[in-house]
Amino acid sequence: MQFRPLTKARSSLGATFGGLPNGFWWLWSAQLINRACGFVMPLLAFYVTDELHRSAAFAGTVVAAIGIGSLAAGPFGGILADRLGHKPTLVGALTATAVSMVALAYARSPWTLLVGAFVVGLVSNATRPAHNALISEVIPEADQVRAYSLNFWAINIGYSVAMLSVGLVAVTGYTALFWLNAATTVIGAVLIAIRVPGRGPTEPPEDATAEQGFGSVLRDRTFVGFVAAELLVLTILLQSESGLPIAMNQDGFSPSTFGQVAALNGIVIACVQLPLTRLYKRFPESWVLAGSSALIGVGYSVLLFGHSAWIYGASIVVWTLGEIGNTPTSFAIVARISPDHLKGRYQGLYQMAWTGSAVLAPLIGGTVINTWGAAPLWIGCLVVALAAAAAQLGIGTRLNRRVEDARQKAEQGAEPAAEVG
Template structure:
């Protein structure tokens, strides 16, 4: 078989068999991330261009994270009650306006408040997007769909990070305005091409319109309502969220503390953009082949390995000194951990989520990332300023090791038995897979 034939076969298996509406959502994500400059360069903008201290930059990033934390739960509830599409559109419009406004802010308080609003608006879209994918894509293809969506995010991130460093050399305002424009373009794609997917709002007369994984048209309606209390009482799911919080705190250092640390080491904004852009480039190149390589592997093993690679990848940063090449090598290590963890975790969350509460479950999972974006930058900035880089990166290695041990413990716990009343419902079908058990990961190849 020729290389061209093998390549076509690989691409076909990776992207085939997914609904057209998923691809429009994928396109909107790509458009948005191609212009996603602000969060990546916010810390460097505040310390390098505006002259604020690392501690203040960490505070602003933490306020952004606080807004994101509030939006994670609120956006999830709105996605279930109000609908996925209107929640997504409102979040994107709010993000565009607040991002543009942030570029014009001069006062310290105004910058902090507006950064909070940007976090509030931008993260409200996250549960809606994840819920739409779970609504549209059958369970056997969800890990692949989440992997492809994550791939789009990082195609945009890799391009935007590299380009943004060059744009920033001529002034940061353009970064804010282009970011806002790309978010508006994303909203236009959603408005024109992505219909509402909430299961109870979709026609049941056409089989292709039924919720993914439903055994019958009325199965979703048979599910009991699930509020936030139901989510927080789901012990196995909340344990998964807690472990993810540890890893998310580590991952947050890549877009905040790492930028400041490299700046203090005398590395320019343009070079930082190229180094951090390697994260996106590697994900673009490796996400699909590594996802295929993970098929049939133990979920516990994948999550343990990804935790160690993430934690110790950041830990190696302590040895970088002023070498941009060494910084790039550490980025490569924790990026591989990220590639392994992202689709596996998202697939697990979708499996654990009842169809009528997907927004809430995705919101609470997103809350772990939002809390990390609140705690992580502040803690990283404080440690960097008062204890030095070695303390920051050593803590990352410890957190990664603790997360790996926690995944091992979760993998040894037996999965709870499904309630008899839930048999035959989408929730029962989705929850049939063990959360983090040492089972093979869901196949990501197209059937």
């Protein structure tokens, strides 16, 4: 009896980490290394104002150039992944990211800085459709939610390490951090090139010659509805980077206090994501997606009950629990419903929900708080999240039906084409 807790712990660890192929763990390791040394993006505004002595307005323009490149990266990276193969596209985009980061470190004129930032945003985010599609390539369908959850875990742990390490700039200077970021990106590319299996581009089935190109993804109305609902949810989620700090500043909290409270997001993800993922697997994916979306809205509505640091902390804990359910599940759904020859394009369109929300969230959050105050923003987050959750529940039913139809057709020896209704 005294060994039962140890047995349960081993069983839990096995359920979380066991049974996944070695190729995935090399892909996971590359993700962790790259995120842990991802210094350039978070420090770019500081670099432009502090090192280059440019204005805050110009620094914002340079960061916006990154965002514009990110918006274009979804379709660009998805098309390349389908045409060249997921692994070659990922390795190539990582290599291009390293080169562009080093070039940006030596850009000085306004135009070279803006063009360099755009290119970094484009090639660094072009890795994402290929990376997510490659996970679906090396992981069996039954384990994909778990794999995407572990990938999300690596992203958040790596980001936390990077944020704790940015003080290195005081010792090394900015240029050295650009080189370090680039060097670790190359290491990740080499690991993937050598250790991760990958196949070439998948040829479309003979009966789906009309269903090729990005247009076929846009004609998939069910999937476009899924992306639109996720755009709403992610715009709410990313109030953590816009509405939340503005509201805390208005309530008199210092940037240091905001950082301490915001750190709860990474702490909660690191501590409870993996056990929560096992819990969520007991329920249909459409329920998990809709429930987690609603929970994100509920989390922000907690801020209607007060203005203390404890209330802000409670809000972050609640919406983080929703984030844990939403992100891995949504990536797994995209991987499952997309035809093999269009997986990169499907991931690319879904990525636009992330990059688009990064543009919309600060515009909406700042405008609403400036015009009406914080309370209407939190009420709006709750209402929109509940509406998106209801839509996701209906869309999820159609997507589940598509998965079942795909299985039946696969058993009959025919690969299904993308649904357009």
